[in-house]
Amino acid sequence: MTLNQSVTLEPHKSGFPWKKVIPYILIAPTVIYYIIFWIRPVLTSIIQSFTPEIGTGFTVENYSRIFNDPVFWQAVVNTGIFVIISVTLEFVVAFGLALIINKKFKGSSLLLAIALIPMALPPVAVGAMWSSGFATYGWLNSLLMSMGLIGEGEKILFLAGSDFQSLMLIIIIDAWQVIPFMMTILLAGLQGIPKESIEAGYVFGGTRFKVLRKITMPMLKPSIQTALILRIISAIQVWLIIVLIFGFRRIPVLLEEVVFFQEQVQNEYKLALAYSVIVALVVSVVAVFYLKVSGAFKGDEEQ
Numbered sequence: 001m002t003l004n005q006s007v008t009l010e011p012h013k014s015g016f017p018w019k020k021v022i023p024y025i026l027i028a029p030t031v032i033y034y035i036i037f038w039i040r041p042v043l044t045s046i047i048q049s050f051t052p053e054i055g056t057g058f059t060v061e062n063y064s065r066i067f068n069d070p071v072f073w074q075a076v077v078n079t080g081i082f083v084i085i086s087v088t089l090e091f092v093v094a095f096g097l098a099l100i101i102n103k104k105f106k107g108s109s110l111l112l113a114i115a116l117i118p119m120a121l122p123p124v125a126v127g128a129m130w131s132s133g134f135a136t137y138g139w140l141n142s143l144l145m146s147m148g149l150i151g152e153g154e155k156i157l158f159l160a161g162s163d164f165q166s167l168m169l170i171i172i173i174d175a176w177q178v179i180p181f182m183m184t185i186l187l188a189g190l191q192g193i194p195k196e197s198i199e200a201g202y203v204f205g206g207t208r209f210k211v212l213r214k215i216t217m218p219m220l221k222p223s224i225q226t227a228l229i230l231r232i233i234s235a236i237q238v239w240l241i242i243v244l245i246f247g248f249r250r251i252p253v254l255l256e257e258v259v260f261f262q263e264q265v266q267n268e269y270k271l272a273l274a275y276s277v278i279v280a281l282v283v284s285v286v287a288v289f290y291l292k293v294s295g296a297f298k299g300d301e302e303q
Contacts, residue, residue, distance in 0.1 A: 042280070045273045045276060045277060046277055048270060048273050049062055049063070049270060049273040049274040049276075049277050050062070051270060052270065053267055053268065053269065053270045053271070054267075062270050062271050062273070062274035063274050063278075065271060066271070066274055066275060066278065071249065071252050071257070072257065074252050075252040075253050075254050075256070075257055076254065078163075078167060078251055078252060078253050079236060079238075079253045079254045081164075081167060082167060082170070082171060082174075082235060082238060082253065083232060083235040083236055085168075085171055086171045086174050086175060086178075086235055087228065087231050087232055087235055089171065089175055090174075090175050090178050090179050090182055090231060091182060091224075091227070091228060091231070093175065093179050094179045094180075094181075094182035094183040094186055094227070095182075095183075095186055097115060097179070097183045098183050098186040098187040098190055099190070099212075101115075101183075101187060102187060102190040102191065112187075115179075115180050115183065116180045116184070117180075118176050118177045118179075118180055119177065119178075119180035119181050119184075121177065123177075123240045123241055123244075124240065124244065126173065126176075126177050126241060127240060127241040127243075127244025127245055128244060130173050130241075130245060131244055131245045134158035134159050134169070134245065135159075136155055136157060137155070140156075140158070141155045141156060144156070159245070159246065163251055166246060166250070166251050167251055169245075170238075170241060170242055170245070170251065173241060173245075174235075174238065174241065178231065178234075181230075181231075182227045182231055185223055185226055185227040185230075186220065186223055186224070186227055188223065189219075189220045189222065189223025189224070190216070190220060190223075192223075193215075193216060193219045193220065197215055197219065198211060198215060198216065201214065201215045225291075225294050228290070228294075229287060229290055229291065232286060232287070232290060233283055233286075233287060236254065236255075236279070236282060236283050236286065237254075237255045237279070237283070238253060238255065239253055239254075239255040239256035239258075239259060242256060243256060243259070248260050248264055254275070254278070254279050254282065255279055257272075257275050258272050258275040258276045258279060259272075260272075261275060
């Protein structure tokens with residue numbers, strides 16, 4: 001072989017298609033984990049929800065009892081009201097705060113740090129804190145009295161209102177804790193938008209509202225979808241704060257009924273499983289419906 005002759009090196013060929021198999025090997029641990037710790041418990045719960053509390057066999061008695069229980073339908077209504085009002089309120093406020101903090105004015109970092117404090121608190125701590133605040137001699141009435149807004153004999157009975165008023169209190173507490181979560185997602189999306197795109201909108205004569213509607217909102221759509229779908233799913237599953245403040249079945253919601261029949265009522269484990277299956281079905285249907293309406297599936301269809 002002379003120096004002028006080129007040598008062509010061919011890759012080693014093997015009979016086994018490693019390139020096709022390696023991706024499946026890498027995701028196998030995750031698939032196995034989901035099968036053992038998610039799919040199997042879900043299937044077991046569904047099967048057991050169709051069995052009687054005592055004995056074996058197939059029955060729809062658990063679901064019949066649920067659908068004939070007026071508390072269930074009240075829980076459905078309360079959950080629906082909570083989801084619609086809380087998600088709408090939290091998104092509007094979170095989006096406004098994200099727009100303000102994204103301006104990066106003097107003190108914006110401090111405002112962001114303060115706004116994130118409620119998000120770091122566990123629901124148990126939030127429920128205990130506001131439960132003590134809403135008491136007749138709680139810190140909220142004491143604060144109003146110290147500010148001169150109410151007198152000694154004018155204490156507000158926060159927990160004695162109607163069911164709707166009590167639900168509004170829960171929405172306000174929930175918003176106080178959850179708005180920072182949605183704001184963080186939206187703020188991250190805003191910071192990912194190129195400044196050149198916004199500046200170009202102003203150069204071509206766009207007003208602030210038009211630039212927000214025509215440029216910012218479309219480019220922020222993935223972040224909006226993420227924030228809303230995560231919040232909708234968690235809103236459907238609200239229960240702990242309600243129970244800590246008002247107790248069981250004062251303002252019934254869907255997931256609260258699962259805990260109520262599992263922990264508070266003896267020999268109703270299968271009924272609790274049926275409730276959990278219904279909640280899981282509701283969450284799945286709402287999530288798929290939202291993703292379909294919001295156009296999240298269009299990208300996959302186009303690909």
